[in-house]
Amino acid sequence: MDNIRSVKGTKDLLPHDTIHWREVENIIHQFMAVHGYGEIRTPVFEDTKLFHRGIGKDTDIVSKEMYSWTDQGGDNLTLRPELTAPVVRAYIQHQMGTLRPLNRLYYIDSLFRRERPQKGRQREFHQFGIEAIGSPHPEQDAEVITMAYKIYETFGIKGLSVKINSIGSAEIREPYLATLRDALNSVKSALCNTCQNRIDKNALRLFDCKNPACQEILDKNAPFIFDHITDNDRSHFGRVTAILDEMGIPYDHDRKLVRGLDYYTHTTFEITSSTLGAQDALCGGGRYDKLVEELGGKSTPAVGFAAGMERLFIAFGDDGEHEHSLADIYFLTLGEKATQKGFVLAEEIREKHGVSVVSETLQRSMKAQMREANRLGVQFVVILGDNELEKGIAVVKNMDSSEQEEIPLDKLSDHFMVDGQE
RNA sequence: GUGGCUGUAGUUCAGUUGGUUAGAGCACCUGAUUGUGGUUCAGGAUGUCGUGGGUUCAAAUCCCAUCAGUCACCCCA
Structure with a gap:
């Protein structure tokens, strides 16, 4: 008779762990309060359509990583694989846009993705993150990026690196992709299989490929999306970086940084730590001006980031080995x-x-x-x-x-x- | 979904070219101290050797399968 154990990729947090988790959560709550962000908690499962529409059907998350099922009433439900779409859904449902022009929200919650577990990746994992819904202006991008950086700084994480880029407004996406495909068609056969598939399906993601051969070909042939964005987009980006400079936030402009989810527009960013290993992303985020409208709300610009809790603990290099007194x-x-x-x-x-x-x-x-x-x-x-x-x-x-x-x-x-x- | 590595006590691990009763540290329990911890000393309990099959007189050890863990790919936090 086999003993039942926790499902692959899930972990129990024992008193020894939770004491440490609560310390971190308390700091996050405090940090958010100081910045005027209010906590939001959404249900762990949602209508599957929310993620189809929000994240994009061709993304890996939606196409092969979601825990979805049909319940006894015939409803198609999914354990949330990310939190931006649910938060936006709640924003629309409760007409939060009518209460005030800008809603600053944050969350600390669990997510589910059916991937092969490894260091810094589980099937049930936790993220904290923020969504600032309502401002189209670069000041909001800068606030979000600054907060992401500062919270890691207050946690004392070493080896931080901020990468930022702009993929421009949604309008330039298609024309750019067309020129990208043209540029690569002649050298298509030299690319790896996944890259060849991506040319048609999700060409932006070509830049994510870690294959050195592909990278070399891209360097020589592929135009960066940043060079195709409009003057307005470029000045927006310039304002964001100017504020970051003023705030003393170090960053690298990485023209290859395009993120995996369909809803991003304009600014994209990522914070990595050299202490993490293969899964080195501590947090990722960016602007998503089309998502609210996409999900049925009034067109509303928004920016946010999502940060992995488990990866934060890895970056601490600290497994919670503190001796805590459990009683007085x-x-x-x-x-x-x-x-x-x-x-x-x-x-x-x-x-x-x-x-x-x-x-x-x-x-x-x-x-x-x-x-x-x-x-x-x-x-x-x-x-x-x-x-x-x-x-x-x-x-x-x-x-x-x-x-x-x-x-x-x-x-x-x-x-x-x-x-x-x- | 693909590949590498690893499965021996609660835990970290040892276990020689296959050889009979499978060990150690830490942790746990008892006693020295008939009612006083943290140090010390003495003693004690605990294992389907991940599981199933095979080879052999003999398997923790060799072979196959399977499961689990882990790292990496894919992708992402």
Whole structure:
């Protein structure tokens, strides 16, 4: 009989992990609050059509990585593989655009993609990200990129590299792709198979190919989309970089940076860290001026980024090996009566002072309980046995100094108030 | 979906050219201290050697398959 284990590509977060996750999440929440972004939480599953329309049918995500199923009522549903489309769906559904001209939103949530797991990639993973919906102006692009950079900086991540590019407005996409195909037709046979397929299906993505031979051919023959964008697009990009310069954000203009999802327009960017390995992207994002309209809303420009939580933890180079105290006080009891009384007193201490108190429920020996108290890293142990109960006192032991004193039971909870204020 | 590497105790790993009772550190438990932890000392428990088949007198060890983990490709966070 095989034991059931977590599904491939999914992970349990144990207390040892969650303590670390919560620290990071708290910093993110605080960071977002300071920037005036409000949290949004959307359902883990959506109508499959949302992703078909939002992400693009020919993308890898939609064509082969989604967890989709038909439920008992015949609805076609999908576990969200990304969060921009759901957030935009919610934005439209709740007519958030009518409340104010600009909505600044952020999220920390889990996503699902059926890929082969490897370092920095799971089937269920977590992202935090922001979506600023409503501003067409370069200031908004700059704010988003600055925030992405700054949050990694506050986390102390080393080896950061920001790459940015512009793929222009949607109107120039088709004419550009036509010239790109023309330019490559003569050398098509020299490209790798996937590149040859992409020429027709998703030509922009040619630039993502890591095959050195393909790259060489592209360098020689392929025109960059950046050189085909309009003057307006170019000045938009210039404003974005000017603000980044002013903010002291280091970046590289990477003309080959085109991103994988169909909805991007104008600015695209990515932050990588050299500490990560093969999956080196910490976060990616850009402007998506057509998506709101695409999903049935009023034409509204937007910018955002999505950042991988698991990759952030890898970049920390820290598996959460911190020694955290799980409790402040261990309530050691010996015998049935003392244990019962101890439950009442422990609760009194919790209620009065809000400190964490752990009671004994294993009926262990004193030695075993002391060892447990030490393992938990508590500062105090309250000892209550028959002897103490008879005398109406409890022994309070300070685990650092090993000193102990007798405290009358009716003064026990007050005793910790004094100590807590030291 | 494709390829490489790895599966031995809770965990990290050792286990010689196949050889009979499969080991160590850490962790855990008990005792020294009949009611006092973290140090020390003494002792203890724990394994379908990932699973299934094959070769052999004999398999943790060799072969095949399968599953799982991991890294990389693809792609992305």
